Amino acid sequence: MSRYAVMDVGSNSLKLYVGRVVHGRVTDVDDRSTVNRLAEGLAASGELDEAAMDRTIDAIKELRDHALGLDAEKIVVVGTQALRQAENAREFTTMVRNRCKLGVKVLPGEEEARLAYLAAASSLDLGDGPVAVFDAGGASTEVVVGEAGRVREAVSLPVGARVLTDRHCAEDPVPDEAFAAMTDALAAIVADAPPCRGGLVGIGSTAVSLATVHHGVVDGDVDRVHGRSLSRDVVETAVTRLRGMTLNEKRRIPGLNPARADVMLAGAAIVAAIMARLSADGMTVCARGLRHGVFQDRFVV
Secondary structure, three states, X not given: OEEEEEEEEOOOEEEEEEEEEEOOEEEEEEEEEEXXXXXXXXXXXXXXXXXXHHHHHHHHHHHHHHHHHOOOOEEEEEEOHHHHHOOOHHHHHHHHHHHHOOOEEEOOHHHHHHHHHHHHHOOOOOOOOXXXXXXXXXXXXXXXXXXXXXXXXXXXXXXXXXXXXXXXXXXXXXXXHHHHHHHHHHHHHHOOOOOOOOEEEXXXXXXXXXXXXXXXXXXOOXXXXXXXXXXXXXXXXXXXXXXXXXXXXXXXXXXXOHHHHHHHHHHHHHHHHHHHHOOOOEEEEEOOOHHHXXXXXXXXX
16 A cells, blocks of 8 residues: 655646555545645746745645655656746756755646646546547646547647736736737637547636536535536636626635636636637536646556
């Protein structure tokens, strides 16, 4: 009986998964996240902000200690788009090694996409036909098309909720002109997503948050929306509603983590753009994420 941990150092949130593996079967031990906003200011400067790095490292230390307290034998730490993009990413990973005694593996975009697909495939019945899996993150959005359990095409799009928010959502509520600029930029970027005429699965915090709000899950139990459906109409209605709200009003939305309120409009707009690009009338929500895919790949598969 072995316990392992995976930490996902994302552009907007930091996530930890601890699982127990017995004869190839995984049992959840703990799964938690915190909003760290590592990529805050990255779009403007091209570098990670010193305060963002410090608060992220403090959060990594806290989650590391928590994982060790749960008897994790090994902790794997992965980084994503913010660390692929930032000019001072090596400085950050060196700080993590020195202050937390952990190495950070920065995943290439296509590898992140493959692992996102693995997270969905290991927790949902995707069937034998074509299916697209997407993960709208803080600084990038991964889109994978698979069939019969195999990845057919995978791309990482350079657009995420944290970066879009920093670029286009400075005013509160977001003015029509700024929103139009954001959606135009989105349409141009998601045009590079691979086409798929099959099903659609959304993983990650934005998809899950849209589902918890829509289905009235206010206790934070995201497993209650795992495998449930969201229509394109619901997503587009959420975008329209969020456009007219102030940040304080968003923070009071039942089912939405207040710490994610500032990026929720941009995140929902990404989901709507992906659904439009793939001509999808609906999607299945997957409450699993990159950390679970890394866990499967590293410790199970």
